[in-house]
Amino acid sequence: MEILSIAITLFLIMDPFGNIPVFLSILERVTEERRRVVLARELLLALVVILLFVFFGGTVMSLFGLSRAAVTIASGAILFLIALRLVFPEKEAAADDEFEDEPLLVPLAVPLIAGPSLLAVLLVFTATEPDARGTLLIAALLAWLATSAILLASTFLYRVFSRRGLEAIARLMGMILIALAVQFLLDGVSDYLSCCT
Numbered sequence: 228m229e230i231l232s233i234a235i236t237l238f239l240i241m242d243p244f245g246n247i248p249v250f251l252s253i254l255e256r257v258t259e260e261r262r263r264v265v266l267a268r269e270l271l272l273a274l275v276v277i278l279l280f281v282f283f284g285g286t287v288m289s290l291f292g293l294s295r296a297a298v299t300i301a302s303g304a305i306l307f308l309i310a311l312r313l314v315f316p317e318k319e320a321a322a323d324d325e326f327e328d329e330p331l332l333v334p335l336a337v338p339l340i341a342g343p344s345l346l347a348v349l350l351v352f353t354a355t356e357p358d359a360r361g362t363l364l365i366a367a368l369l370a371w372l373a374t375s376a377i378l379l380a381s382t383f384l385y386r387v388f389s390r391r392g393l394e395a396i397a398r399l400m401g402m403i404l405i406a407l408a409v410q411f412l413l414d415g416v417s418d419y420l421s422c423c424t
Contacts, residue, residue, distance in 0.1 A: 237370035245397030273340035284353035296418035302347030303411030313401025
């Protein structure tokens with residue numbers, strides 16, 4: 228796969244535009260001066276998790292005896308459910324109720340940036356192209372950089388697009404992710420059937 232297509236896939240899964248209202252809500256109780264520092268820290272923690280899966284995804288699959296078909300089908304199913312929530316969002320509870328202090332790792336870094344669907348897709352790419360780790364690494368870094376730039380500018384973007392505008396962008400990304408999820412499911416079933424026949 229090309230670096231750009233993988234990077235775009237990972238970027239869509241990270242869903243930075245859809246995460247802007249959630250991030251702002253969770254960071255609402257953090258002082259203005261600390262907000263950017265906390266956000267940068269969470270982005271770096273998410274990057275660490277992503278890099279762990281890029282470099283050790285194959286080991287995780289071997290350790291649990293997971294086949295490529297199983298991981299592909301699982302990632303397609305997770306991605307489909309998440310994409311459905313983007314296209315048909317539920318009414319959110321107040322996101323900051325649980326967090327009186329600064330969030331650490333949860334929920335900003337994991338699962339909002341490095342969520343289960345992203346990690347499952349990284350496993351799929353690792354299994355599909357085991358010798359193309361460099362390509363996956365560059366693609367993951369590009370997706371993370373684009374996501375970081377958007378989230379670091381979240382206050383400005385929220386003023387420009389408003390909540391409705393960001394929801395519209397998130398829904399569009401969700402529609403693309405649904406198609407991607409279906410493709411993963413089809414690829415996984417195809418892999419499974421070709422192994423069994």
